[in-house]
Amino acid sequence: MAKTLAVSPLAPAAFPDLPVIGGVRFAAAAAGVRYAGRTDVMLAMLDPGSTVAGVFTRSATRSAPVLDCQDKIGHDSAEGAAIIVNSGNSNAFTGRNGIEATRAVTHAVAVATGLPEERVFSSSTGVIGEPLPHERITAKVDQLVGALDETGIAGAARAIMTTDTFPKGAMATVDLPGGQVKIAGIAKGSGMIAPDMATMLVYVFTDARIARADLQAMVSDINARSFNCITVDSDTSTSDTLLMGATGASGVTVTAADTAFTTALEAVFVDLAHQVVRDGEGATKFVTVEVTGAASDADARTHALSIANSPLVKTAIAGEDPNWGRVVMAVGKSGAAADRDLLTIRFGDVLVAEKGWVSPDYREEDGAALMRQPEITIHVDLGLGQGKATVWTCDLTHGYISINADYRS
Amino acid sequence: MAKTLAVSPLAPAAFPDLPVIGGVRFAAAAAGVRYAGRTDVMLAMLDPGSTVAGVFTRSATRSAPVLDCQDKIGHDSAEGAAIIVNSGNSNAFTGRNGIEATRAVTHAVAVATGLPEERVFSSSTGVIGEPLPHERITAKVDQLVGALDETGIAGAARAIMTTDTFPKGAMATVDLPGGQVKIAGIAKGSGMIAPDMATMLVYVFTDARIARADLQAMVSDINARSFNCITVDSDTSTSDTLLMGATGASGVTVTAADTAFTTALEAVFVDLAHQVVRDGEGATKFVTVEVTGAASDADARTHALSIANSPLVKTAIAGEDPNWGRVVMAVGKSGAAADRDLLTIRFGDVLVAEKGWVSPDYREEDGAALMRQPEITIHVDLGLGQGKATVWTCDLTHGYISINADYRS
Known part of the structure; x- marks a missing residue:
């Protein structure tokens, strides 16, 4: 049976007024x-x-x-x-x-x-x-x-x-x-x-x-x-x-x-x-993952999907945790080209990490404030080339587990 | 800080008595x-x-x-x-x-x-x-x-x-x-x-x-x-x-x-x-994924990892739900060779699906009883060749979300 679920907090205000399409x-x-x-x-x-x-x-x-x-x-x-x-x-x-x-x-x-x-x-x-x-x-x-x-x-x-x-x-x-x-x-x-x-x-x-x-x-x-x-x-x-x-x-x-x-x-x-x-199951954050500077567009997409699909990245976002280490991890595991010491990571407009280490100007409270917003952009620059890709995803929450595990079909 | 977590319900009874290794x-x-x-x-x-x-x-x-x-x-x-x-x-x-x-x-x-x-x-x-x-x-x-x-x-x-x-x-x-x-x-x-x-x-x-x-x-x-x-x-x-x-x-x-x-x-x-x-984070089930009959061992491993890493399969196991449809989904998305109408799926010794559809002898209560056990084997036969692989994993639970999202680092 379809269950009655609360409307997603990320839903648009209303269904749009769609035009008649002749034919x-x-x-x-x-x-x-x-x-x-x-x-x-x-x-x-x-x-x-x-x-x-x-x-x-x-x-x-x-x-x-x-x-x-x-x-x-x-x-x-x-x-x-x-x-x-x-x-x-x-x-x-x-x-x-x-x-x-x-x-x-x-x-x-x-x-x-x-x-x-x-x-x-x-x-x-x-x-x-x-x-x-x-x-x-x-x-x-x-x-x-x-x-x-x-x-x-x-x-x-x-x-x-x-x-x-x-x-x-x-x-x-x-x-x-x-x-x-x-x-x-x-x-x-x-x-x-x-x-x-x-x-x-x-x-x-x-x-x-x-x-x-x-x-x-x-x-x-x-x-x-x-x-x-x-x-x-x-x-x-x-x-x-x-x-x-x-x-x-x-x-x-x-x-x-x-x-x-x-x-x-x-x-x-x-x-x-x-x-x-x-409308992702249990979603509380709308997340844009932007990857630039990859060796190719295909590599950029591989990194972006690795970040967007990582349970640890998604749970960090759910927890409003600016956990850039998990982003590094997801880049590292993706299989596409990366050089740890050339990585630059931004959460929104907050520069978090550069040249393989946390940015000297980064303040944890800036990252934390950014992560409390309902829409978040994670930007990773590989520093290798011109490849770029954008992927959209949501966070991984107790809501997802509840929807998918808490009842028997 | 390391948090004090309850010992995993899947832990061995005791640390083994390890022998002295000369040298x-x-x-x-x-x-x-x-x-x-x-x-x-x-x-x-x-x-x-x-x-x-x-x-x-x-x-x-x-x-x-x-x-x-x-x-x-x-x-x-x-x-x-x-x-x-x-x-x-x-x-x-x-x-x-x-x-x-x-x-x-x-x-x-x-x-x-x-x-x-x-x-x-x-x-x-x-x-x-x-x-x-x-x-x-x-x-x-x-x-x-x-x-x-x-x-x-x-x-x-x-x-x-x-x-x-x-x-x-x-x-x-x-x-x-x-x-x-x-x-x-x-x-x-x-x-x-x-x-x-x-x-x-x-x-x-x-x-x-x-x-x-x-x-x-x-x-x-x-x-x-x-x-x-x-x-x-x-x-x-x-x-x-x-x-x-x-x-x-x-x-x-x-x-x-x-x-x-x-x-x-x-x-x-x-x-x-x-x-x-x-000792997997939040694990309540130890899961063995066995794939046989694949076109190659590499294909079998791709299917097995696709099943073992699928959030939907892992949450179904957490929910003790014999949701073989999610196993079919994970096989289908893996990218390795599969023919829907040759698939055979078993949960433990319970034959769930064969030849592309639920087995005529399958009873939901048999699948459900199997899923209540702490150790579960999912067996998929592709019906294509001799390739095989075994992968071990655990379920995806509220415990995983709590450990990874419910507090700020």
């Missing part, structure tokens, strides 16, 4: 997949001429819906498209039964919408290892199709929540020479939680006209700098899915070279990614 | 490096003709004593050897000052014992980033040399403790065609703890006569199957050190091909490694 409509329904008294299925319907792109978990044990999406993505089509998502059951590690359940759902949507089945994408999130009660979902498909509405995106954001403590949305408008285009996205995810695996699911829509290959290039590229740069607990879901649809309803054509658009899209992706971290 | 003597002293009212320096003195081998942390930010040991190890010598170890200060991330402090200590021991300085090995464990008060240690060297005693190993085991909740020792005797040889070892380590980094330090002694190259080969080989197979929280100390001395006092020559000896030595290493896990 896409939404509906949500309560199918009773697992949860009672709430919506748990959403349908997004994209008009003919829309292009769809996506990125997916790299897990070797990914779920049936992910495998199905991966089969379907990457083909051009003049047809519309549909995305159907249920919460409450992830249809992961369900063997051949899982493939059949996914087919049953996408087939029902295809029949109800007149789309070819290969244009119906699906995601499932929730408990794993239990058969998806697909008949509860297919029973609601006609109702969903009948309820499709261009203003329904906020309801869709709520229907896909599992143990999220708040719905996640982000938007942008971009003024281009050909006219204005809009972007709106929703996401869910808060780490992974028993018995649910709190998969990260992201759906982004724009009324720009974008060729499929260009859309895929943008999504893959920007994903690498947004959702691929967050970590709550280093654990990877078997269901992570990001789908983006471009309807073209604005009549404005955009390519991957349009930096005004890609910059705005990156801001939307990063905003949603940050919201997932802000 | 090696021990002393301990209270130098007041950081702790009051306890011993904090130990000296081990090996007779001329002894060989010494070692393995060390691979951290890129390793401490001055580790760098010094690495410079000195690997040379043949007819001289004796000394090992001096202090607790309370790790002399890590202390810049050039750290190198000078290490030299001051090893120089004092060399003068007091008549050994060349390159035969004096040192380790330091405790707080990082603070200058080692080496004069407190050197002031005790004459006292230590005067107190050397072949029965002093248990006192040495206590002197090297930081936040360990119990001293760690293990022994073996081996009857060989040429006579009996003995092995005795001590260790410290319990994860990493603020403000101390609870470095793993291991010192093993035998009265067998072993050529240095053979000793190094044995130590490296067996280390890979013992200390390199444990993980408390995936964080790597900047000071980890294992030194082994072979005095030859038994008159019995042993080579790396003597499997009776290497088998006994491996048992000693594994025993000490298990004791480090049993």
